[in-house]
Amino acid sequence: MSNPKSPEGGGTPWKTLAADLPASLVVFLVALPLCMGIALASGAPIVSGLIAGVIGGIVVGLFGGVPLQVSGPAAGLAVMVFGFIQTMGLAMTCAAVAVAGVIQMILGGLKVARGALAISPAVIHGMMAGIGILIVLGQVHIVMGGAPQSNAWQNLKELPGQIADLHGAATLLGLLTIGLMVAWQFVPAKLKKIPGPLIAVVGATTVAAFVGADVARVDLPENIFASIQPPTLPKGDWGTFAAAVLSLALVASAESLLSAVATDKMHTGPRANLDKELFGQGLANTLSGLAGGLPITGVIVRSATNITAGAKSRWSGTLHGVWLLLFATLLGSVAGLVPLTVLAGLLVFVGAKLVNVHHIRELQKRGELAVYLVTVAGVVGVNLLAGIGMGLAFAILRLLWHLGSVKVEVQQQPDASYLVRISGALTFVGVPKLSSALAQVPSGSKVELDLAVQTLDHSGHEALESWCDTHRKTGGTVFTESLEDVWSRKGTVKSSAPAVVDAPNHNTLVSGGAQ
Secondary structure: OOEOOEOOOOOOHHHHHHHHHHHHHHHHHHHHHHHHHHHHHHOOOHHHHHHHHHHHHHHHHHHOOOOOOOEEOOHHHHHHHHHHHHHHOHHHHHHHHHHHHHHHHHHHHOOOHHHHHHOOHHHHHHHHHHHHHHHHHHHHHHHOOOOOOOOHHHHHHHHHHHHHOOOHHHHHHHHHHHHHHHHHHHOOOOHHHOOHHHHHHHHHHHHHHHHOOOOOEOOOOOOOOOOOOOOOOOOOOHHHHHHHHHHHHHHHHHHHHHHHHHHHOOOOOOOOOHHHHHHHHHHHHHHHHHOOOOOOEEOHHHHHHHHHOOOOOOHHHHHHHHHHHHHHHHOHHHHOOOEHHHHHHHHHHHHHHOOOHHHHHHHHHOOOHHHHHHHHHHHHHOOHHHHHHHHHHHHHHHHHHHHOOOEEEEEEOOOOOEEEEEEEEEOHHHHHHHHHHHOOOOOOOEEEEEEEEEEEOHHHHHHHHHHHHHHHHOOOEEEEOOHHHHHHOOOOOOOOOOOEEOOOOOOOOOOOOOO
């Protein structure tokens, strides 16, 4: 927590609180419908989403390492949790959430948080896009008055029949919610200070009440504390439980840490302590699982809203959790007015936004679009873990291909000498290709080596040096820059100019003309 005389956001404590209080209310209004909607998408009771929102706000707000990040249930885990609940039941899934939180705390204590940042962004963005597609495919059935199927293929297969058998008021309310969310993106900036999800949910709910629509609505228990069911450990099949624990721990940690890094870029206040944040996320997940709540992560949309609303310290995120608690305990009956199809419409919009066109364009520019598409295909076509695994495997194969993408050109010059241009990445993977190309150079000839390698590892260095030494012993000469100089630059090489003839009595190449 911050020193009262030196609040995290700067200025006096009263000025900080004056900024954090209204910001917390804005975040609360955004988080409330999302907490309920994500619980719906997860196949869990609505109260489980609210529990996660309360604990994520208060616990991570107090103990996390990213003061302006807001945490709670996230759409990115909804599909995974839905599968676990279908397989293990809610009580055992909550136990998996609690144990996953313990693993997160251990990882935070071991200070390995930055290791999660090694995951290719293309895989992360592909995972989120795949999840978004699955959410849309599932929730569009609820929008139309039906029920989601068990997988993407079944949802697609049942979609034509669902469209042919629309459920009147439920469908219209869901479509109205989506329409309000889309329209709110084009209103003047002053109006956008009112959260779009709030406008959509309140607007559609008001219409439902006005016309007396006979649709399923949110059902919250009168006493959320009395409704809490303790988690239960498996009596068998520990393999499935262990897989759920590891999956939740890894995916929740990666999403939270990447969100923390993105949040850090949005403001100039205190910087993120990722290990502390991971510990705080773990503590919150443990408590949420024990209380029957959903898994918690840092959420970029709510964090961005928090910063845009003028938050200065961690108290904004903490207070938003307090407001969620007060709402759930004192105003739960108000939530009972909200039709489920309205929450489903909100989730269809949120899911569609996870397929970020800006990310796709950036990845295409960087040549990583294939990794993104493989991950999306795996998440949608198989399951979340398979998609992540396929994306990581493809990213590693792509890296190995680039490490072996050395280009060797051997050209005979008019004076009978040979020009050998070597470009790309000369590593152990490319040594066979290099040796095959150099074998074209006749013994005893005069050779000019043009080294324009971006990467040169020890195997590549030794292969070149060995060939130069052998070629010299056959009576040939080699013009080149010193390989030691090339190697020492470790990837900063652009090109090299021919320099000094390697004299017959030298054991190593002589440097000259270094850039």
